[in-house]
Amino acid sequence: MPMEDSARTACVSRTFLRSWRHHPYLILSNRTLGLKQNASGKGDVWAFTTKIDQILKNHSAAGVKTLELDVFECRDLNACYLSDWLQIAITPKIESLTLELPSKYEEEYNFPCSLLFGGNGNLIRHLHLTYCAFRPKIGIGCLRSLTKLHLSHVHISEEELVCLLSNSLALLQLELNRCSEIICLEIPCVQQLSCLTVSGCSMLQMIDSKAPNLSTFNFTGDNLVQFSLESLRVKNLDMACLEEINFLNYSITKLPYMVPNLEALTLSSYNEMVNTPTIAARFHHLNYLEIYLDAGLFPEYDFLSLGSFLGASPVLETFILRCDPVLEDFGDASNMRQLPKHKYESLKDVMIYGFCSAKSMVELTCHILENAISLESITLDTVNDWEDEENLGRCSVAPACKSAECCYLEADVILEANKGLMAIQKYIAAKVPSTVQLDVRGPCSRCHSLEPM
Numbered sequence: 001m002p003m004e005d006s007a008r009t010a011c012v013s014r015t016f017l018r019s020w021r022h023h024p025y026l027i028l029s030n031r032t033l034g035l036k037q038n039a040s041g042k043g044d045v046w047a048f049t050t051k052i053d054q055i056l057k058n059h060s061a062a063g064v065k066t067l068e069l070d071v072f073e074c075r076d077l078n079a080c081y082l083s084d085w086l087q088i089a090i091t092p093k094i095e096s097l098t099l100e101l102p103s104k105y106e107e108e109y110n111f112p113c114s115l116l117f118g119g120n121g122n123l124i125r126h127l128h129l130t131y132c133a134f135r136p137k138i139g140i141g142c143l144r145s146l147t148k149l150h151l152s153h154v155h156i157s158e159e160e161l162v163c164l165l166s167n168s169l170a171l172l173q174l175e176l177n178r179c180s181e182i183i184c185l186e187i188p189c190v191q192q193l194s195c196l197t198v199s200g201c202s203m204l205q206m207i208d209s210k211a212p213n214l215s216t217f218n219f220t221g222d223n224l225v226q227f228s229l230e231s232l233r234v235k236n237l238d239m240a241c242l243e244e245i246n247f248l249n250y251s252i253t254k255l256p257y258m259v260p261n262l263e264a265l266t267l268s269s270y271n272e273m274v275n276t277p278t279i280a281a282r283f284h285h286l287n288y289l290e291i292y293l294d295a296g297l298f299p300e301y302d303f304l305s306l307g308s309f310l311g312a313s314p315v316l317e318t319f320i321l322r323c324d325p326v327l328e329d330f331g332d333a334s335n336m337r338q339l340p341k342h343k344y345e346s347l348k349d350v351m352i353y354g355f356c357s358a359k360s361m362v363e364l365t366c367h368i369l370e371n372a373i374s375l376e377s378i379t380l381d382t383v384n385d386w387e388d389e390e391n392l393g394r395c396s397v398a399p400a401c402k403s404a405e406c407c408y409l410e411a412d413v414i415l416e417a418n419k420g421l422m423a424i425q426k427y428i429a430a431k432v433p434s435t436v437q438l439d440v441r442g443p444c445s446r447c448h449s450l451e452p453m
Helices: 003-021 045-058 079-089 158-166 247-258 303-311 359-371 411-431
Strands: 025-028 066-070 096-100 126-133 148-155 173-177 184-187 195-199 206-209 216-221 226-229 236-241 264-269 288-293 318-323 349-353 377-381 437-441
Touching: 025 045, 045 079, 066 079, 158 184, 236 247, 247 264, 247 303, 288 303, 303 318, 303 359, 349 359, 359 377, 359 411, 377 411, 411 437
Parallel strands: 025 066, 066 096, 096 126, 126 148, 148 173, 173 195, 184 206, 195 216, 206 226, 216 236, 236 264, 264 288, 288 318, 318 349, 349 377, 377 437
Antiparallel strands: none
């Protein structure tokens, strides 16, 4: 390299180094540091710790505003390193801290709470901890700027969480995932809290919220728990139950009274065995309803009974049904059932993903077409892409697929999807009014063709 170019490169390097040492936003992981794992899945812990040590010490004078530290893959990391790094990073300048620890740390590592309090945590707005114990004590101080708290696989008692929340007066979002010590989740009167997410807390039996401005509540669990939500402002509710056999029954009979001002409701049931009853209660403000139903576990489920949700929602505009395929023959079309006439004056958009040839599914669709007088569009997709984790898509739905082939489908799923297409053509297509746009989707003819037996 010529001398002139060498000098210019050296100047740029020194300028970059000075700039880097003052850069307050750090995202540190094997990937961002360019380190690779070996064949056993283990990385070079020494190289990793050395690099992080060097970076954080170089930033000790200028201070760090954001630190995202992902050491999840470093199973052999010594906790002493971690404590030293936090000592450097957590200063009065810190605004956001994300800590992804190895899973074994859930039982072994106590997050040093004292570092956050006494002034160091005055500016922190976002705190995300995984796989550790977090033990804030009464009188330890407050996190006056904290707006988002996310604890995942964290050991924290009910009393400690109440202590923390009571001293986080600016908190807007709280997310708890697999916090196994909590039995009764008490949310004190946190005025600003608007979004609460609780998932996988195995010991949880009750949620008692005194937050007056809670507007969004998301819950996922094996079983239902008792709810006490004092806020009449809850407008968005997303609930998923993995083991309850009557979750939809519970939802339609209880929720209109518990959360009367709902505007958007998403329900996911993985073990439903009880048909949905007709009720007198109403969701007076509900305009968006989405239901996921794993009906494959109970093929006798009556899809037509879901019409009860439509009847209980006088201002509903959007209805989405997602279900896994039900392997069932349509049977005799001569005795098609009909629910009592009920005009759905507001319903405009209907989407059914995983549409199948089950008779009750056809009956539900016909019922909607006959009673939704303002309907603008209906999408009937005989494939449920819910489990397309790589988001590959289908050539039959999008013009250009992200890979050479569509997402993989089992042979029985393809067979049922094709039966669903025939049911649409035979029993539904002719009933679609000319003012309604019908969008029929199915397997890709190129990627999902069945081999001859």
